[in-house]
Amino acid sequence: MRFQNAAKDARAVVYAGIQADPLVARVATLLAGATVAERWLARAAMNGERTDPAAWHRIFPTLFGENVATELRARADQILDASLAVANRGEAARSSYRGAVVEELTARLLATGATIGAPVRRERRVLFDGVPAEIHPYDVTVESTTRPEVYDCKWGARGINADVLNQLDDARAHAAEEDLGLDVAIVVFDARRSCQIRLDRATANRAGTRLVALEDLDGLTGARA
Amino acid sequence: MHEHTGVVERAAEAYRALADLAETVEDEWQYVTDLVDAYLPSIQALAEPDPGLPVSAEAVAAVDEVIAEMALITDPHKAIDWLSTFPHIVALALGGNVDAAAGVQAAAAPDEADNEDSPFRMLMQGDR
Numbered sequence: 273m274r275f276q277n278a279a280k281d282a283r284a285v286v287y288a289g290i291q292a293d294p295l296v297a298r299v300a301t302l303l304a305g306a307t308v309a310e311r312w313l314a315r316a317a318m319n320g321e322r323t324d325p326a327a328w329h330r331i332f333p334t335l336f337g338e339n340v341a342t343e344l345r346a347r348a349d350q351i352l353d354a355s356l357a358v359a360n361r362g363e364a365a366r367s368s369y370r371g372a373v374v375e376e377l378t379a380r381l382l383a384t385g386a387t388i389g390a391p392v393r394r395e396r397r398v399l400f401d402g403v404p405a406e407i408h409p410y411d412v413t414v415e416s417t418t419r420p421e422v423y424d425c426k427w428g429a430r431g432i433n434a435d436v437l438n439q440l441d442d443a444r445a446h447a448a449e450e451d452l453g454l455d456v457a458i459v460v461f462d463a464r465r466s467c468q469i470r471l472d473r474a475t476a477n478r479a480g481t482r483l484v485a486l487e488d489l490d491g492l493t494g495a496r497a
Numbered sequence: 498m499h500e501h502t503g504v505v506e507r508a509a510e511a512y513r514a515l516a517d518l519a520e521t522v523e524d525e526w527q528y529v530t531d532l533v534d535a536y537l538p539s540i541q542a543l544a545e546p547d548p549g550l551p552v553s554a555e556a557v558a559a560v561d562e563v564i565a566e567m568a569l570i571t572d573p574h575k576a577i578d579w580l581s582t583f584p585h586i587v588a589l590a591l592g593g594n595v596d597a598a599a600g601v602q603a604a605a606a607p608d609e610a611d612n613e614d615s616p617f618r619m620l621m622q623g624d625r
Contacts, residue, residue: 312585319578321569330562333555334589363572428578430528465596466581469531487596 273420273450276397278409284395290365291372291394299354300376302347304384308487309334310351315461315486317355318370328352367427374425374461375411378484381492382414382423390416398422398454400446406439412459420447421455423484429466432458437476444480457482464488501552501591504560505544508587511564512540515583519576529577535598536584542599543591552591559590 278284290296303314313332320328329336335348358369375394383392396413397405414421422443424436440456447454460467464485471478484492512533520529563586570576584595 309589312582312589316563316582316586319575319582321566327562327566331559331566331586332589333553333559337555429581430525430577463581463585463596465535466532469535470528473527473531 273401273447273452273454274399275393275413275415275420276399276405278395278397287368287372290368291376293369293372295354295357295361296369296372296376299351299358299373300380302351302354303373303377304380306347306351310348311461311486311489313348314351314355317352318358318366318373320359323356323359325349325352325356328356370427370461371425374427374459377461377489378423378425378459378492379412381489382412382421384493386414387416390414390420396422398443398447400443400450403446406443408439410443419453419455421457423456424458426458426460427462429460429462429470432460432467432470432474434474434476437474437478437481440481441477441479455482456480457484459484459489459492461486501544501550504552504557504591505541505587507564508543508560508583509537509540511567512537512580512583515567515570515576515579518570518573519580521573522577525577529580532577532580536580536595538599539595539597540584540587543588543593543595556590556592560587563587563590 280288299314303311306314309332313328313335316331317328322328329352332348334340336345340348358366358373361369379392379394386392391414393413393415394411395409396415397409398413399405410422411425412423414423422440424440426432426436436458440458444454444456458481460483462485464483464487467483467485471483516529516533516537520526522529563583567579567583570579587593588595
Protein backbone atom coordinates (compact mmCIF):
# COMPACT_ATOMS: atom_id res chain seq x y z
CA MET A 273 0.00 0.00 0.00
CA ARG A 274 1.24 3.48 -0.75
CA PHE A 275 -0.05 7.03 -0.91
CA GLN A 276 0.05 9.15 -4.04
CA ASN A 277 -0.83 12.72 -4.94
CA ALA A 278 -4.14 12.92 -6.77
CA ALA A 279 -4.05 14.02 -10.39
CA LYS A 280 -5.53 17.50 -10.76
CA ASP A 281 -8.46 17.68 -13.12
CA ALA A 282 -10.24 20.95 -13.91
CA ARG A 283 -12.56 20.65 -10.92
CA ALA A 284 -9.67 19.97 -8.58
CA VAL A 285 -7.80 23.03 -9.86
CA VAL A 286 -10.80 25.27 -9.17
CA TYR A 287 -11.35 23.68 -5.77
CA ALA A 288 -7.66 24.08 -4.93
CA GLY A 289 -8.15 27.82 -5.28
CA ILE A 290 -10.90 27.71 -2.67
CA GLN A 291 -8.82 25.51 -0.39
CA ALA A 292 -6.02 28.05 -0.59
CA ASP A 293 -8.27 31.02 0.22
CA PRO A 294 -7.05 32.56 3.52
CA LEU A 295 -10.66 32.61 4.71
CA VAL A 296 -10.67 28.80 4.84
CA ALA A 297 -7.57 28.76 7.03
CA ARG A 298 -9.02 31.53 9.21
CA VAL A 299 -12.25 29.65 9.88
CA ALA A 300 -10.47 26.34 10.42
CA THR A 301 -7.99 27.87 12.86
CA LEU A 302 -10.81 29.35 14.93
CA LEU A 303 -12.86 26.15 14.87
CA ALA A 304 -9.89 24.00 15.89
CA GLY A 305 -9.95 25.67 19.29
CA ALA A 306 -13.70 26.09 19.51
CA THR A 307 -16.20 24.59 21.90
CA VAL A 308 -19.09 22.46 20.65
CA ALA A 309 -21.48 25.42 21.06
CA GLU A 310 -19.16 27.65 19.03
CA ARG A 311 -19.03 25.00 16.32
CA TRP A 312 -22.84 24.97 16.24
CA LEU A 313 -22.72 28.74 15.81
CA ALA A 314 -20.35 28.36 12.87
CA ARG A 315 -22.48 25.67 11.24
CA ALA A 316 -25.63 27.76 11.63
CA ALA A 317 -24.11 31.02 10.41
CA MET A 318 -22.41 29.40 7.42
CA ASN A 319 -25.75 27.85 6.47
CA GLY A 320 -27.93 30.80 7.39
CA GLU A 321 -30.03 33.24 5.44
CA ARG A 322 -29.18 36.35 7.43
CA THR A 323 -25.70 37.80 7.59
CA ASP A 324 -26.48 40.38 10.24
CA PRO A 325 -24.38 39.48 13.32
CA ALA A 326 -27.01 40.91 15.67
CA ALA A 327 -29.50 38.21 14.70
CA TRP A 328 -26.97 35.48 15.50
CA HIS A 329 -26.09 37.18 18.77
CA ARG A 330 -29.73 36.84 19.78
CA ILE A 331 -29.91 33.20 18.64
CA PHE A 332 -26.93 32.17 20.78
CA PRO A 333 -27.40 33.75 24.23
CA THR A 334 -25.04 31.20 25.78
CA LEU A 335 -22.25 32.71 23.67
CA PHE A 336 -23.30 36.37 23.43
CA GLY A 337 -25.61 36.92 26.40
CA GLU A 338 -25.13 39.64 29.00
CA ASN A 339 -23.65 37.21 31.48
CA VAL A 340 -21.02 35.80 29.13
CA ALA A 341 -17.44 36.82 29.89
CA THR A 342 -15.99 39.43 27.57
CA GLU A 343 -13.19 37.22 26.29
CA LEU A 344 -15.60 34.39 25.49
CA ARG A 345 -17.90 36.80 23.63
CA ALA A 346 -14.92 38.11 21.70
CA ARG A 347 -13.89 34.61 20.65
CA ALA A 348 -17.42 33.74 19.59
CA ASP A 349 -17.58 37.00 17.64
CA GLN A 350 -14.41 36.06 15.77
CA ILE A 351 -15.98 32.73 14.83
CA LEU A 352 -19.21 34.43 13.81
CA ASP A 353 -17.43 37.04 11.69
CA ALA A 354 -15.44 34.38 9.86
CA SER A 355 -18.50 32.18 9.38
CA LEU A 356 -20.54 35.06 7.99
CA ALA A 357 -17.68 35.84 5.62
CA VAL A 358 -18.16 32.32 4.22
CA ALA A 359 -21.92 32.88 3.98
CA ASN A 360 -21.30 36.17 2.19
CA ARG A 361 -19.45 34.37 -0.59
CA GLY A 362 -22.92 33.57 -1.96
CA GLU A 363 -25.07 30.49 -2.24
CA ALA A 364 -23.13 29.01 -5.13
CA ALA A 365 -19.71 29.28 -3.54
CA ARG A 366 -20.47 28.71 0.11
CA SER A 367 -20.94 24.95 -0.20
CA SER A 368 -17.44 24.61 -1.64
CA TYR A 369 -16.04 26.83 1.08
CA ARG A 370 -17.80 24.86 3.80
CA GLY A 371 -16.39 21.60 2.48
CA ALA A 372 -12.92 23.09 2.34
CA VAL A 373 -13.30 24.34 5.92
CA VAL A 374 -14.20 20.87 7.21
CA GLU A 375 -11.20 19.37 5.44
CA GLU A 376 -8.82 22.03 6.74
CA LEU A 377 -10.23 21.73 10.25
CA THR A 378 -9.79 17.96 10.17
CA ALA A 379 -6.20 18.28 8.95
CA ARG A 380 -5.37 20.83 11.64
CA LEU A 381 -6.84 18.75 14.44
CA LEU A 382 -5.06 15.63 13.23
CA ALA A 383 -1.78 17.53 12.93
CA THR A 384 -2.05 18.46 16.61
CA GLY A 385 -1.55 14.84 17.57
CA ALA A 386 0.68 13.86 14.67
CA THR A 387 4.09 12.40 15.24
CA ILE A 388 7.31 12.50 13.22
CA GLY A 389 7.05 9.98 10.42
CA ALA A 390 3.27 10.30 10.20
CA PRO A 391 2.66 13.41 8.11
CA VAL A 392 -0.86 14.72 7.64
CA ARG A 393 -1.57 15.31 3.96
CA ARG A 394 -4.45 16.36 1.73
CA GLU A 395 -6.04 15.08 -1.47
CA ARG A 396 -4.18 11.79 -1.60
CA ARG A 397 -4.96 8.49 -3.21
CA VAL A 398 -4.18 5.12 -1.68
CA LEU A 399 -2.79 2.49 -4.02
CA PHE A 400 -2.86 -1.26 -3.39
CA ASP A 401 -1.13 -4.02 -5.32
CA GLY A 402 -3.35 -5.35 -8.07
CA VAL A 403 -6.25 -3.06 -7.25
CA PRO A 404 -7.41 -0.27 -9.61
CA ALA A 405 -7.00 3.14 -7.97
CA GLU A 406 -10.09 4.89 -6.73
CA ILE A 407 -11.06 7.95 -8.73
CA HIS A 408 -11.67 10.18 -5.74
CA PRO A 409 -8.77 11.01 -3.45
CA TYR A 410 -9.12 11.03 0.32
CA ASP A 411 -9.56 14.45 1.82
CA VAL A 412 -7.04 13.95 4.60
CA THR A 413 -4.51 11.21 5.28
CA VAL A 414 -2.16 10.47 8.16
CA GLU A 415 0.66 8.64 6.47
CA SER A 416 2.16 6.58 9.21
CA THR A 417 4.12 3.55 8.04
CA THR A 418 2.76 1.50 10.91
CA ARG A 419 -0.83 2.70 11.33
CA PRO A 420 -1.98 4.93 8.48
CA GLU A 421 -5.32 6.70 8.51
CA VAL A 422 -7.61 8.05 5.82
CA TYR A 423 -10.44 10.55 6.31
CA ASP A 424 -13.33 11.63 4.16
CA CYS A 425 -14.84 14.96 5.22
CA LYS A 426 -18.42 16.14 4.86
CA TRP A 427 -20.25 19.32 5.74
CA GLY A 428 -23.48 17.53 6.55
CA ALA A 429 -24.85 14.10 7.38
CA ARG A 430 -26.53 14.08 4.01
CA GLY A 431 -23.08 13.66 2.48
CA ILE A 432 -22.87 10.18 3.97
CA ASN A 433 -23.68 7.81 1.12
CA ALA A 434 -22.89 4.33 -0.14
CA ASP A 435 -20.07 5.48 -2.42
CA VAL A 436 -18.20 7.14 0.42
CA LEU A 437 -18.73 4.27 2.84
CA ASN A 438 -17.77 1.65 0.25
CA GLN A 439 -14.60 3.47 -0.73
CA LEU A 440 -13.50 3.74 2.89
CA ASP A 441 -14.32 0.13 3.65
CA ASP A 442 -12.67 -1.13 0.48
CA ALA A 443 -9.48 0.70 1.43
CA ARG A 444 -9.54 -0.82 4.90
CA ALA A 445 -10.12 -4.31 3.46
CA HIS A 446 -7.37 -3.99 0.84
CA ALA A 447 -4.92 -2.83 3.49
CA ALA A 448 -5.85 -5.81 5.63
CA GLU A 449 -5.09 -8.07 2.66
CA GLU A 450 -1.58 -6.60 2.82
CA ASP A 451 -1.49 -7.27 6.58
CA LEU A 452 -1.64 -3.57 7.32
CA GLY A 453 -4.07 -1.86 9.65
CA LEU A 454 -5.62 1.17 7.96
CA ASP A 455 -7.91 3.32 10.11
CA VAL A 456 -10.74 4.79 8.07
CA ALA A 457 -13.12 7.48 9.22
CA ILE A 458 -15.70 9.90 8.00
CA VAL A 459 -15.67 13.37 9.55
CA VAL A 460 -19.01 15.18 9.41
CA PHE A 461 -19.55 18.76 10.59
CA ASP A 462 -23.06 17.88 11.66
CA ALA A 463 -24.89 16.43 14.62
CA ARG A 464 -23.83 12.97 15.74
CA ARG A 465 -27.46 11.99 15.97
CA SER A 466 -28.21 13.01 12.38
CA CYS A 467 -25.15 11.12 11.16
CA GLN A 468 -26.27 8.03 13.04
CA ILE A 469 -29.76 8.33 11.52
CA ARG A 470 -28.15 8.52 8.08
CA LEU A 471 -25.86 5.58 8.81
CA ASP A 472 -28.71 3.46 10.13
CA ARG A 473 -30.22 3.43 6.63
CA ALA A 474 -26.93 2.75 4.88
CA THR A 475 -26.54 -0.70 3.38
CA ALA A 476 -22.81 -0.37 2.71
CA ASN A 477 -20.40 -2.16 5.01
CA ARG A 478 -19.37 0.38 7.65
CA ALA A 479 -18.44 -1.79 10.59
CA GLY A 480 -14.79 -0.73 10.37
CA THR A 481 -15.45 2.93 9.62
CA ARG A 482 -15.32 5.43 12.43
CA LEU A 483 -17.71 8.35 12.58
CA VAL A 484 -16.41 11.69 13.82
CA ALA A 485 -19.30 14.12 14.17
CA LEU A 486 -19.32 17.80 15.15
CA GLU A 487 -19.49 16.95 18.85
CA ASP A 488 -16.55 14.53 18.56
CA LEU A 489 -14.01 16.61 16.66
CA ASP A 490 -11.63 17.08 19.55
CA GLY A 491 -11.04 13.33 19.52
CA LEU A 492 -9.03 13.85 16.34
CA THR A 493 -6.28 15.52 18.33
CA GLY A 494 -5.35 12.37 20.22
CA ALA A 495 -1.68 11.46 20.09
CA ARG A 496 -0.76 8.61 17.79
CA ALA A 497 1.72 5.79 18.11
CA MET B 498 -41.57 35.51 32.38
CA HIS B 499 -42.43 32.91 29.77
CA GLU B 500 -43.25 29.25 30.01
CA HIS B 501 -41.31 26.40 28.49
CA THR B 502 -44.43 24.99 26.86
CA GLY B 503 -45.25 27.95 24.64
CA VAL B 504 -41.81 28.47 23.21
CA VAL B 505 -41.26 24.75 22.70
CA GLU B 506 -44.58 24.47 20.88
CA ARG B 507 -43.53 27.26 18.53
CA ALA B 508 -40.21 25.53 17.91
CA ALA B 509 -41.97 22.23 17.16
CA GLU B 510 -44.30 23.96 14.72
CA ALA B 511 -41.36 25.61 12.96
CA TYR B 512 -39.65 22.22 12.74
CA ARG B 513 -42.72 20.68 11.11
CA ALA B 514 -42.82 23.52 8.57
CA LEU B 515 -39.14 23.02 7.83
CA ALA B 516 -39.79 19.31 7.30
CA ASP B 517 -42.67 20.06 4.93
CA LEU B 518 -40.29 22.07 2.78
CA ALA B 519 -37.47 19.52 3.06
CA GLU B 520 -39.57 16.54 2.05
CA THR B 521 -40.13 18.04 -1.39
CA VAL B 522 -36.69 16.62 -2.18
CA GLU B 523 -38.04 13.24 -3.15
CA ASP B 524 -34.72 11.37 -2.99
CA GLU B 525 -34.33 12.37 0.65
CA TRP B 526 -37.87 11.71 1.83
CA GLN B 527 -36.77 8.79 4.02
CA TYR B 528 -33.95 10.75 5.63
CA VAL B 529 -36.24 13.70 6.28
CA THR B 530 -38.85 11.40 7.79
CA ASP B 531 -36.23 9.72 9.99
CA LEU B 532 -34.94 13.09 11.20
CA VAL B 533 -38.41 14.30 12.08
CA ASP B 534 -39.28 11.02 13.81
CA ALA B 535 -36.16 11.38 15.92
CA TYR B 536 -35.95 15.07 16.62
CA LEU B 537 -39.55 16.26 16.91
CA PRO B 538 -40.23 14.28 20.11
CA SER B 539 -36.90 15.49 21.46
CA ILE B 540 -37.83 19.12 20.78
CA GLN B 541 -41.20 18.60 22.44
CA ALA B 542 -39.47 16.96 25.40
CA LEU B 543 -37.49 20.15 26.02
CA ALA B 544 -40.58 21.40 27.84
CA GLU B 545 -40.40 18.48 30.26
CA PRO B 546 -40.23 17.75 33.10
CA ASP B 547 -41.28 21.28 34.10
CA PRO B 548 -43.65 22.52 31.40
CA GLY B 549 -44.73 25.46 33.50
CA LEU B 550 -41.21 26.44 34.49
CA PRO B 551 -40.39 30.01 33.50
CA VAL B 552 -37.53 30.48 31.07
CA SER B 553 -35.55 33.64 30.59
CA ALA B 554 -36.66 36.25 28.10
CA GLU B 555 -33.23 35.87 26.50
CA ALA B 556 -33.83 32.17 25.85
CA VAL B 557 -37.31 32.77 24.47
CA ALA B 558 -35.99 35.51 22.20
CA ALA B 559 -33.28 33.15 20.98
CA VAL B 560 -35.76 30.46 20.02
CA ASP B 561 -38.09 32.94 18.35
CA GLU B 562 -35.15 34.39 16.46
CA VAL B 563 -34.04 31.02 15.09
CA ILE B 564 -37.68 30.30 14.19
CA ALA B 565 -37.63 33.57 12.22
CA GLU B 566 -34.47 32.40 10.50
CA MET B 567 -36.20 29.15 9.51
CA ALA B 568 -39.10 31.13 8.03
CA LEU B 569 -36.69 32.72 5.55
CA ILE B 570 -35.62 29.40 4.06
CA THR B 571 -37.09 28.60 0.67
CA ASP B 572 -34.54 26.08 -0.61
CA PRO B 573 -35.59 22.53 0.37
CA HIS B 574 -31.98 21.33 0.31
CA LYS B 575 -31.06 23.97 2.84
CA ALA B 576 -34.10 22.94 4.86
CA ILE B 577 -32.69 19.41 5.07
CA ASP B 578 -29.44 20.80 6.41
CA TRP B 579 -31.32 22.77 9.05
CA LEU B 580 -33.39 19.79 10.18
CA SER B 581 -30.31 18.50 11.93
CA THR B 582 -29.12 21.90 13.16
CA PHE B 583 -32.27 23.62 14.42
CA PRO B 584 -33.02 21.19 17.29
CA HIS B 585 -29.52 21.57 18.71
CA ILE B 586 -29.66 25.36 18.61
CA VAL B 587 -33.05 25.36 20.33
CA ALA B 588 -31.65 22.98 22.95
CA LEU B 589 -28.62 25.22 23.48
CA ALA B 590 -30.88 28.21 24.06
CA LEU B 591 -33.20 26.40 26.45
CA GLY B 592 -30.45 24.47 28.21
CA GLY B 593 -31.76 21.07 27.15
CA ASN B 594 -30.56 18.11 25.15
CA VAL B 595 -31.75 16.61 21.88
CA ASP B 596 -28.87 14.17 21.46
CA ALA B 597 -30.93 11.09 22.22
CA ALA B 598 -34.48 9.85 21.96
CA ALA B 599 -36.88 11.75 24.17
CA GLY B 600 -36.61 10.47 27.73
CA VAL B 601 -33.34 8.64 27.05
CA GLN B 602 -29.97 9.94 28.19
CA ALA B 603 -27.38 10.36 25.44
CA ALA B 604 -24.94 7.46 25.34
CA ALA B 605 -22.12 6.00 23.31
CA ALA B 606 -22.97 3.96 20.23
CA PRO B 607 -24.39 0.57 21.32
CA ASP B 608 -21.72 -1.46 19.54
CA GLU B 609 -19.00 0.42 21.36
CA ALA B 610 -20.59 1.02 24.71
CA ASP B 611 -18.87 -1.94 26.38
CA ASN B 612 -15.41 -1.35 24.97
CA GLU B 613 -13.47 1.00 27.24
CA ASP B 614 -10.53 1.25 24.84
CA SER B 615 -12.56 1.86 21.73
CA PRO B 616 -11.44 5.00 19.88
CA PHE B 617 -15.06 5.43 18.89
CA ARG B 618 -16.00 5.52 22.56
CA MET B 619 -13.24 8.00 23.33
CA LEU B 620 -14.47 10.22 20.50
CA MET B 621 -17.99 10.03 21.80
CA GLN B 622 -16.79 11.33 25.14
CA GLY B 623 -14.93 14.22 23.58
CA ASP B 624 -17.49 16.97 24.19
CA ARG B 625 -16.10 20.31 25.28
